Amino acid sequence: MFDAVLVANRGEIAVRVIRTLRDMGIRSVAVYSDADADAKHVREAHTAVRIGPAEAAKSYLSIPAIVQAAVDSGAQAVHPGYGFLAENAEFARACEAAGLVFIGPPVSAIDAMGDKIRAKATVSSAGVPVVPGASDVDIPEGGFAEAAAKVGFPLLLKPSAGGGGKGMRLVTAPGELDAAVESARREAKGSFGDDTLLMERFVTTPRHIEIQVLADTHGNVIHLGERECSLQRRHQKIIEEAPSVLLDEETRAKMGASAVEAARSVGYVGAGTVEFIMSAKTPDEYFFMEMNTRLQVEHPVTELVTGLDLVEWQVRVAAGEVLSVAQSDVVLNGHAVEARVYAEDPARGFIPTGGTVLAVHEPSGDGVRVDSWMTEGTVIGSNYDPMLAKVIAWGPDRAAALHRLDLALADTALLGVGTNIAFLRGLLNDEEVRAGRLDTELVERRLSTVVTSEVPRDFFVAAAMDKLLALQPSGSIVDPWDIPDGWRLGGAGGMNFGLRIGDAEASVRIEGTPANALVTVDDLEPERISARWDNGVLEVRHPGGFRRYRHVAGKGRSVWLARDGHCVAVEERADILAGQGESAGGGPVKSPMPGTVLVVKVGKGDAVSAGTPLMVVEAMKMEHTITAPVDGVVTELHVQAGQQVALDEALAVVTPQEETA
Template identity: 45%
Template sequence: MFKTLLIANRGEIAVRIIRTARRMGLKTIAVYSDADANAYHVAEADEAYRIGPAPAAESYLRVEAILDACARSGAEAVHPGYGFLSENAGFAEACEKAGLVFVGPPASAIKAMGLKDAAKALMEKAGVPVVPGYHGDNQHADFLGEQAERIGYPVLIKAVAGGGGKGMRRVDDPADFAKELKSAQREAGSAFGDERVLVEKYVARPRHIEIQVFADSHGNAVSLYERDCSLQRRHQKVIEEAPAPGMPEEMRKAMGEAAVAAAKAIGYRGAGTVEFIADASQGLKADGFWFMEMNTRLQVEHPVTEAITGQDLVEWQLRVAAGEHLPLAQDEVPLKGHAVEVRLYAEDPAKKFFPSTGQLLRLRAPANMPHVRTDMGVREGDDVTMFYDPMIGKIIAHGETRLVALRTLRGFLSRMEVAGPKTNLAFLAAAMGHEAFMAGDIDTGFIDRHLDALVPTGAVDPRLLALGVAVQMLMRKVELEQAQEKSDEPHSPWAASDSWVLGGSRSEVLRFIVAGEEVSLKVTPEGECWRISGVRDEGEDIVASAIMNGDGVLTATVDGVRLTASCVPKGRGFILIHDGAATEFEIVDPMDVDVVSDADTGAMKAPMPGKIVQVLAEPGAKVRKGAALVVMEAMKMEQTLVAGADSIVAEVRVGEGDQVEGGAVLVTFEEGEA
């Protein structure tokens, strides 16, 4: 066994690898970009080496920078994690040439499965069922359009290289094919340096089911059962579980055998995942699945497999890389209980899951909850930047049954506190308790089908508004009491005892901006309570009282109901965390006349820092609400920005290739309606 291990990655996977390596007695070495100088994985490692500027292309994707760090640190082995260089055959070859142990498959296996078109052809020869489609070299737009017509709509355009939903587009209408093809090619080129795509049939009710395989250098290979990864947004996994709900034993056996055969066919070594698509329209069947691709690396969702098998897959990787035999034979691999994993992202579900950035002002998990594991890549106080994937971390629950695991995870998520950037925490908690999900009625269209229930966009809960009022009243009271204590003048207004906050009965209107809307509430002190008017549409008042400790924990009684929440200061307001949801309250100063919504400024602004990849707007053009105006790339994903109303474009202030800051004006509009 080698003694020193360099982890050529960042975030939660780097932290996770470091912990297993340290338990095995290995010296751990991290690498970091300028943006990650104070990152969690850097703090966890025994040593850390700078490899370049913040952009991944100038740091984590530079083979020579990683190899230089290996040479400087004396590393004997390299673990690539996932993403970045993990499926780069050239990197694996370079490590071998430098005398380093590459903790992954041989370069030949990466090459065989790295390109989806070649992999599908290989699987067809091996007798593995493959989704109908075109996987050839002809990339001419007209030809691919003809192939789509031959296959039959809907079709799926997929990048030949890479994964994670990058360069993938579903097309239902032939009229949209050319536009979606260009977008997929552009995103694939940006993410993987390869614009080539394939076109295949889109299965109507697909289940995304994958098999975890492991092979050693002695000819042994096993399946560690399946994972269901059907709950996705933008073709990227969000919730994964093992085993797959409703999986017949004969189908599990057939898929496992097919996956092991695929691994052996390419001389595989280490951890890999063979991904299949299954037709769920008539239930799962042993003859109703098709090969999609093989990921020649450890997967983000590997913890659910670890939970049901009781095995440490990173330890397996390290031992296999050191030349050892697999720890278990196929009939020795256990399968116990059920596990569910959710990916906690910095993103805004209410805005089509657009990535979010900023400082994590609060990141706290509930204590004393057994059977729950957290794999975090950041800590409270860290920044989520525009340079990398917006995943904050993963939460995994294990139980004797699927329902036990789901209930455990939902309880954990509802007690978790995350504030700063927008996150999908409340969305994840809602999914765990959704009736259809709990019943196992899932496929890759689940999130789109139930989006209204998972991401409610209605009015803010009156009780939450009451909690916000309580926070501001308590904050004002503390400010006034502190000012009174500092005053030495007996006639100072701060020394007056008739303040409405400190015992008077004057009413005041408090103004907040919540969920993008301005809310005005009349508040009247009544003893130790506050009467709040304007909260409910039917005109009924709410009576509330509250106390808040020094850590920002609010304990309130609202109309006789006892509630708790956490308050995190932010800017000129605060974030209120209640039942797993973080709601931002911006306090509006009554004297501030400049507070306007983005819709009132007559301009489209960049929602976050990013790169402009396409400009569709033209000065003088009449555009309808929802019309695409600008396409920008941020945090490895493309986002189309659309007109918020019928308008006339006045000025376009950006061009293709421009880097813009969050809030930068991209397009302005003429006054009046189009």
């Protein structure tokens, strides 16, 4: 067994791998960029080595830097985690050349499965069914449109060299093809260094089912059952579960056998995932999509229903041990569901958010597991993937697992950063999800029912009471004149708070003290409210009961509050009513997220129509197209391609046509 293993990754996966290495008595070596110098994975490893600046290309994607770090630290093996270089054959070769064991499959398997075009041909030869399609390799120059017509619409464009939903585009009609190809190639080139594309028939009402395989160097290959990964947004998974409610034992056995054959066809070693797509209407027909030659983000659900530690088996297999688990030993016990917590705003098209984590509260209890890298002070920027944590729940059946996960998410709070937690809870409680009627288009169809930008009004009351509590004098003797109750000659005048949460505003008036206050929000009926701080929690009592909020002060006059999955920043504004008469129209076009300008599509003086693409901003591996708000002229242009921009930074000014006439 190895004495020391370097983990060539960051975030929650690095923390998770380090945990198993510690349990196995193996010294862990972390690597970090300047942006992660004080990250959780750095703190939890035995040793940590700096590998470069924040830019991933110069740190986590730098093969020479990581290999040198492994050699210098005395590591004997390298665990790549997932993402970054996990499926990079050159990295595996470099490790081997340096005398390091790569904890993953052989280079030949990475090569064969890393190229989707070659992978389909390989597994097809092994008798595994594949989705009909075509690729750049077999499409003559200028023949993309003709090939697309033969495959048929709708079709899916996919980068041949990568996965994770990056660069994927759904094309529903011929007129969408050119723009989709341009965007897919650009994202594929930026993410994987290769813009080769593959097009495939888009299976209607598709369900994404993947099989976990495990293989050793002695010829033993088994599967550990399936995971249902059909709940996705932007072709990226959000909620995963094991097992799938769609499969019966016969279909599970057939798909498992196909996955094992796919792994055998490339001489696979270690933990890997074979992904299939099937129509919800014909669950007995399935097609191979791709094989991920690494550990998957969603591997915890398999661990919880099988009782196996996949990272431990990756390490043992890499050290040459024989699998002690036979196929007949694999039993799926109960049900497990995982939800991915992202720094993103579902109400604004899932654009990434950012900020500094001011406080963290993560759930615990029977059947609950959290894989996270969040700590107080963690800075969430635009350099890396926006996933912050995974909350996973196990139950004796699916209903119990879903219930536990919902409660766990309600008890999760990341204050200081906008997240998708409330959206995840809404999705888990959707009637289609509860019934197990899933497909990869469900989130898009149900978006309006599970995504809302509406702010619960009780947050305004809670924020005002929190501010009132902060103003209360302390000490054993309190001068009545120091009590901030707004008292004046003639009676109590009360205190007024002008508050804003995003685009929502409210005026809150409080008469009395936190122990007994009459609270009025805007022109609604006043309510008798009391509030207190209890062990770091704000408890607000009202006539119908009480609510508990986790709270922390933000920048300036703001406070962050979290309750039941909702997490908001409440800003105190003295000028809360100013600007309400301003009309929407032209003016500054601002960046909806911190990131990098990839493309500028217009020039100063250009005439544009409402909806015309102006530029593309990329953050956390996701592109966002900025469009013109009105018909008009670009009178100012403040950015160029390659430039870093901040949240709400002015990018351009579009002046309405009537104002330029």
